[in-house]
Amino acid sequence: MVLVEQFACTSSDLGDGNERQQYTHDKMATHATASVFINDDEGGLLHDYEVWLEQLAPHAPTTRYEHNKTGEDNADAHLKRQIMGREVVVAITAGKLDFGPWEQIFYGEFDGQRRKRALVKIIGE
Amino acid sequence: MVLVEQFACTSSDLGDGNERQQYTHDKMATHATASVFINDDEGGLLHDYEVWLEQLAPHAPTTRYEHNKTGEDNADAHLKRQIMGREVVVAITAGKLDFGPWEQIFYGEFDGQRRKRALVKIIGE
Amino acid sequence: MVLVEQFACTSSDLGDGNERQQYTHDKMATHATASVFINDDEGGLLHDYEVWLEQLAPHAPTTRYEHNKTGEDNADAHLKRQIMGREVVVAITAGKLDFGPWEQIFYGEFDGQRRKRALVKIIGE
Numbered sequence: 001m002v003l004v005e006q007f008a009c010t011s012s013d014l015g016d017g018n019e020r021q022q023y024t025h026d027k028m029a030t031h032a033t034a035s036v037f038i039n040d041d042e043g044g045l046l047h048d049y050e051v052w053l054e055q056l057a058p059h060a061p062t063t064r065y066e067h068n069k070t071g072e073d074n075a076d077a078h079l080k081r082q083i084m085g086r087e088v089v090v091a092i093t094a095g096k097l098d099f100g101p102w103e104q105i106f107y108g109e110f111d112g113q114r115r116k117r118a119l120v121k122i123i124g125e
Numbered sequence: 126m127v128l129v130e131q132f133a134c135t136s137s138d139l140g141d142g143n144e145r146q147q148y149t150h151d152k153m154a155t156h157a158t159a160s161v162f163i164n165d166d167e168g169g170l171l172h173d174y175e176v177w178l179e180q181l182a183p184h185a186p187t188t189r190y191e192h193n194k195t196g197e198d199n200a201d202a203h204l205k206r207q208i209m210g211r212e213v214v215v216a217i218t219a220g221k222l223d224f225g226p227w228e229q230i231f232y233g234e235f236d237g238q239r240r241k242r243a244l245v246k247i248i249g250e
Numbered sequence: 251m252v253l254v255e256q257f258a259c260t261s262s263d264l265g266d267g268n269e270r271q272q273y274t275h276d277k278m279a280t281h282a283t284a285s286v287f288i289n290d291d292e293g294g295l296l297h298d299y300e301v302w303l304e305q306l307a308p309h310a311p312t313t314r315y316e317h318n319k320t321g322e323d324n325a326d327a328h329l330k331r332q333i334m335g336r337e338v339v340v341a342i343t344a345g346k347l348d349f350g351p352w353e354q355i356f357y358g359e360f361d362g363q364r365r366k367r368a369l370v371k372i373i374g375e
Contacts, residue, residue: 026214030225032164038336039282039328044316048325049332052307057177066169075173078164082174086163087214089276089337091371098369100280119223121216123248123373151339155350157289182302191294200298203289207299211288212339244348246341248373 026121027105028087033077035084035108036118042102053080053110077110084108092122151246152230153212158202160209160233161243167227178205178235202235209233217247276371277355278337283327285334285358286368292352303330303360327360334358342372 029036039045057079062068065075088105091098107118154161164170182204187193190200213230216223232243279286289295307329312318315325338355341348357368 026216028214028216028223030223030228032225032228037332039332040317042317042320044319045325045328047316048329052329056181056306066172067165067167069169070167075170078170079173079177082162082164082209083332085210085332085335089214089278089339091276091278091369093371098278098280098371100282100367103280103282117225119216121218121223151341153339153341153348155348155353157350157353181306191297192290192292194294195292200295203295204298204302207287207289207334210335214339242350244341246343246348 026087026089026123028119028121029081029107030117030119033074033081033109033111034118035081035086035110036088036105037084037108038088038090038099038103038105040102041104041106046106049084049108053083056080056083074111080110081108084110151212151214151248153244153246154206154232155242155244158199158206158234158236159243160206160211160235161213161230162209162233163213163215163224163228163230165227166229166231171231174209174233178208181205181208199236205235206233209235276337276339276373278369278371279331279357280367280369283324283331283359283361284368285331285336285360286338286355287334287358288338288340288349288353288355290352291354291356296356299334299358303333306330306333324361330360331358334360 027036039049057076058064059073059076062073062075067075067078090105152161164174182201183189184198184201187198187200192200192203215230277286289299307326308314309323309326312323312325317325317328340355
């Protein structure tokens with residue numbers, strides 16, 4: 001099960017651009033079966049990620065994974081999150097995230113279990 | 126050869142929580158065949174990682190890799206480290222690492238050669 | 251199409267080592283089909299990466315990817331960049347990047363399209 005949602009980055013996420021001109025913006029998933037990653041906001045591509053991750057780290061048969069003997073069935077979700085990454089670090093200049101022309105931040109959810117949270121931390125001058 | 130060890134994060138790793146309330150904690154492997162990563166501390170899952178990495182980047186036959194013509198036999202370890210990542214960035218709030226409920230920091234060693242080191246850097250306010 | 255170039259890190263990249271003794275150096279690709287990564291500067295290994303990435307995320311047939319219905323043919327480049335990573339965070343101590351003995355920073359280009367840029371951000375004390 002893969003669910004991807006785009007983060008809306010509001011100005012409050014970025015702090016006060018006038019006071020903090022040079023800093024970084026760290027965004028991280030705080031669950032080991034979820035990811036925060038940066039890529040293009042294009043629906044076809046997000047579908048391609050889903051298919052690709054299922055090839056690299058298949059969900060079934062769930063018995064192939066030792067982790068699933070704990071009663072979980074989400075070992076594949078842990079592996080998928082390793083490919084997609086836990087956190088992103090984005091530079092900020094003059095109050096704006098330094099993105100490429102198509103880059104956006106996404107939250108990827110790989111097992112669909114439990115209520116989860118992501119964290120934003122801003123560090124700078 | 127895959128060896129995974131959990132880091133014990135002591136309070137001295139985190140600096141003085143009273144003085145530095147908002148900062149980040151960067152932990153990185155400084156060898157290109159090793160990794161610092163964050164996931165669950167569950168033995169079955171760590172075994173699953175080992176099996177999975179061997180599928181994605183097999184050690185043998187060692188002759189399949191150009192890098193091994195240098196006299197090394199650890200090209201696969203470089204690829205495994207790319208999947209698992211070189212460094213983690215963890216936010217810290219009020220002197221505590223902002224982990225999810227099951228997250229821990231691990232050192233992954235993929236060729237078992239040489240004495241290696243990892244580095245911790247704390248940046249903040 | 252994979253092209254890898256080594257970054258030359260000059261002292262100006264690192265700022266003034268005397269004034270900033272403890273900081274981090276973030277280097278990031280700002281295009282979703284490119285990567286900044288750290289590994290060994292060994293030609294055979296860079297070739298091994300190219301072969302390996304083509305196995306994990308093949309370019310052809312281009313019709314296998316939904317993203318390519320947009321008129322692009324670079325869906326595989328987005329997946330390759332996910333494996334290789336978008337950004338690196340390198341600690342700096344006394345004006346020097348904290349590298350392992352063989353580590354270097356590379357720019358990886360996976361579709362060969364458009365003029366691209368990478369970004370360096372230095373944060374510290």
